[in-house]
Amino acid sequence: MFREKLGRLALLAPFMGPGTLLIAFFYCVPVVLTLLIAFTDMGRTLQWHFIGWANFAKLFGVGARDPIVPRVITNTLVYVAGALPLTVIGGLLLAILSMRVHRGAGLFFRTVFFIPRAVPPVVWGFLWAWAFEGTPYGLFNGIRTAMGLPVVHWLIRYPMLIVILANGFLGISLAMLVFSSAIASIPRDLTRAAEVDGASEWQVARYVIVPMLKWPILTMTAWHLMSFLNSYVYIMLITGGGPYYATEVWALYGYHSAFSYYRYGYGASVMSLLVIVNLVLLLVVVRAFGMRRMLIRGKIEV
Amino acid sequence: MKERWDRVLCYALLAIIAAPFLTMYVGFFLRAFGERMYLGILPKEFGFSNFRFLWEPIAWGLEQTTVWAALGNTLAFAITSGLVVTCICMLAGYALSRIEFRGKNFFLVLQLFLHAVPGQVLLIAVFFLLFYVKLLHKVPGVALARASLEIPLGIWMAKGFFDGIPWDVERSAMVDGCTRFQVWYRIFLPLVKPGIAAVFIWGFLFAWHDFIYAYTLLPGRVKLLSTLIQSLVATEVIDYGYLAALSLLYMLPPLLLFVFLQRALLRVPVFGGKGV
C-alpha cells in the first residue's frame, strides 16, 4: 500500500512538482506573508517590530484614524459601481448591436472595442493620459482648440469619470466577446420562432436572447467585480490616484502606502483586507454557481 | 420600413460609441508618424523623426538608456516567463488530464481560486520573498514571479489540449513499455503542438505586457519597454509623437509572434465557449 503511494508520488512528482512549488511559493506564501507583514511596522529601513493590530486599528478608525481611508472607500465604491454596470450592460449592448448589423461591420466594431485588451496596459494608460491631457497638446483638447473651444482640464476636473471609462471599456472588451459567442450559439429556431410570432428585433433581444445569456452575464459580473476591486494599474498610469486622492481606490492606496510612502506594514494591512474580501467573494460566487457544475462542464467539453 | 430604421439606429449607436476610440487609435497612429501637428491630430507632414530612439539613446530625468537595451530586457523577461509557463503547464496539464490522483479536483479548483486573487495585490509579499531568496532586482527572478501568475489558467488550457487527445494513443504507448514521462515527451508533446504554442503565447504575452511587476521589483536602471514608456511620461516634457512611436515599437513583437504562431492557435479552447 505504502509502496503504491510512493510509486504514485514518484510518478506525479516531475509533472505536478514544479507547478505546485511555484504556485506555493508565489501565491500561497505571499498570501500568508502579506498577513504577517500587516502586523508589523516594516518600513523603508527594513527593520520591523510586531505591533499587533495597530495598522488595522488605523484603518477601521479605532483610536486615531487615517483621514484618507473614508475617502478611499468611497472612491472604491463609486469606481466599482460605475465600471461594473458599464462593462456588463455596455458589453451586452454592443454584443447585441454588433450582431444585428451586417457581418463585416459587426466584426469591425467588435475589433475596435477589443483593442483595449490587446494593447499593453502602459500604452492604454498613455493613450488616455494623452487623449485627456489638459493642454492643447492633448488629443481631445487639440480638437477643441481647433474648433475654437477652450481647453478642459479633464484629468483634474473629472478624474473619476475618466478612470471609470478607461477601465469600463477594458471590461467591455472581454464581456462583449463572451456575450457575442454566447449569442452566436443560441439556436436559430428560438429567435426565428419569436420573429415569426411577430416580435420586433428589440423584443427578440429582450425576451429571448438576454434570458438565455443568464449564465455568461452572471459570470462576467462576478469576474469583473473582482477584477475592478483589485485593479489599480490603469488608474495609477492615468491619474496616479490623484489629484489629491480623488481617484485613489483601495488597492492603489495599499500599493502607494507600501511603495511610495515606504510603509510596508501599513500597505500590507490594506492589501490583506482586500485579499480577505476577495476570498469571501470567491466563496460566495462558488456557492452561487455551484462548483460541481463548472467542473463537469470541463469534462463535457472533451 | 421599421427594420430599416432599426438597422440605421444600430449603426448610429455603434458609430457614436466607437467614434472617440477610433479617434484615439487613428490619432495615435498618425501622431507617431507626424512631424508637426495641426488640430492636435492631423499631421502637417510625415516623417520618421519620432522614431529617432532607434539610433539615439533615450534620456529621461538624469538617466538614459537605449531602446535596444530595453527591448533586450523585455525579450529576456517575456521569453523566460513564457518558457517557464509552458514547461510547467505542459507537465501539469498532462498529469491533470491523464493521471488519477487524490486531490486532483481540489487542485483544479484551487487554480480557479488563485486566478481570482491577482498577483498585483500580493506585490508587497512578493517583494520581500524575492529579497530573501536574493532574486530581487534581477530579471530572471521577477520573470519567475510573473510566470507563476499565469500558471493557474495556463494549466487549465493545457489540460484542455491534452483532454482532446484520445486515450488509445496512451494505451498503445504504455503497452510498448514506455514510462509515463517518455509517453509525455515522445508522443503527447508532438500531438499538442498548438497547445504548446498557445500556452507559450499566453505566458509570453502577459509578461510582455507586464508593467507593475517590472516597475516595482526591478531597479530603476533596468528598464523594460513598459517601464521606459512610463518613465518618459512621468518625468519629461511629454513629446507625444515620440511616445506614440515608442509604443508602436513596443506593440510590434507580440503581433509578429502571433502571426508566426497563428496557424497553431486556431484550435484554442476558448474560455466562455458554447453553452457557458
Added chain:
Amino acid sequence: MRGVLIGIIVAVLGLGLLVQAQPEVITLRAYVIGPGPMGIKKATNLELAAERLNQILAASGANVRVEVQVEFSELKWGPFAEKFYLDFAAGNAPDIVTMRETAELAEGGFIVPMDEHVRTFWDMHYFDFYPNLWEGATWQGQIWGIPHDISPTGIWYRKDVLRALGYTDAEINELLPPDGNTTLEVVARLAQEAVDAGLVTYGILHRPSKGPGFYNVLLAFGAECYNPETGNLILDREALLAFYRWHQEMVDLNVIPPSPPPWATIHGTFVAGDTFSTWASHVGTPSEWQAKYGLTDEALANDLGFLPFPPTEAARAEGVGPVSVHDFPLYFVTTQSEHPELAKMVIMFATTPEACAIHSRFTLRPPYRKSALDLLTDVDYIMRTAASAQTVRPVPIHPQFWSYMDRAFEALKGVEAGIITPEQAVDDLVAWFQAEVPDGEIIP
C-alpha cells in the same frame, strides 16, 4: 651544493622581503549620491582623501595603504536610500554613505556617531565649518555625519523681465535686495505684472514635489514645523491656512499654474525667460542650467537675480526674517564597516579646504568652511554667494518630518487644482498630524 643552498636561502629571504614590502591594503567601500552628474566631486573627493592619507602613511613608513572604492550613483534620493537599506539588510552595506535621513539612520542603528571624532579633530580640521551647519548633523545631542555639500534654497527671478516692465536696475535692487529684506507679496506683485503684461507664461513656479524649497516657503509664512527645544513637530494652523489661501489666490490670478509642471519645464522655461520666478532651485542650480539648458555666463551675471525667501507681511510683523534652508547630505560611517575609525579619517580628508574648493568650483555651490573661500577667489559667482552658507537653516532632523512635508505638499496640490479648499487642506493635515504624530504640537 653549497652554492645551491646559499641560492635558495637568498631566494627565500628575498621573497620574504618582497612579501613584507607589499603594503597591506585596506579597502573601504562608499556609496555616493549625485543625484545626477553634478555631485561627482563628492565621490572623487573620497578618492582624493585616500590619496592624501596614503601619502602620509607612506611618509611615516607604515606598511598600510587605504583604497576607497566609490560607487557614484545618479539615482534620486528615494531609490538611493532604498538601495542602501536593501544592501544593509543583506549584510552588504558600504563603509561610507552619503544620505540625508539622519534621524532614521541613527535610530535604526545604521550609522556610527561621529561626536568623538569631531571633538578630537576640532581644532585641526572642523573648527571653521560654518556653525549653523552642525545643527543639520546633530540628532539627540550627538553629531552623526559630516556636512560636505550645501546649497541654500531661495528665489531666482529674471531681471530682464523686470527691465522690460520698465524698472531700472536701482529699483530692482530696492524691491528685491540680495539679502531678502523685502516681502513675499512684492515678489508676487511683480510676477503678476509680468504675467498680465504677457511677457511670461508662468509667473511663479514652485517645486513639483516636496523638498527643502517647499519647507522654505512654509517658513516664509511663519509656519514653523519643528520645535528644537522639545524635539517635536509643530503644526501652525493659522500660518498654514494663510499659506494655502495665498497659493489658491495665486492660481486664481494665473500667477501659479493649477498643477506644477515637471522639472524639465521649470528649468527650461526659466532659462528661456518664459518664467518670471522659480522657487524650485537653489544657489548651485546655475551649474545645472549651464550644463543642461544652455545658460550663458552673461545671462547669469546680468539677467538672473537671487534672494533668500523674504517673509510675508504678516510674518514679518511677527519677526520672521528672510530665510534660506537646505536639506544637505552628510558623510556617514555605517555600523557594518570593519574599519570605522579609518573611514572617519577618509571623510576628514575628503572635507579639507582643498576638497571643499574642488566641489564648490565644479558645482557653483557655496563652500561649507571658511578657509576654502581663500582658494576660490577667482570664481566670481561663488564669492558673491558664499555668505548664504553662513545663514542657511538646515531642515529639522526628525523621523517623521518628511512624511509631514509630503502630506502638506499633497494638500497644496489639491488646493491649487481646486479639489479642496484651504480650510479642508488644513483640517486634513491636522487629522493626519493627530493620527500619526502623537507628540506633535498644534498651534491654533
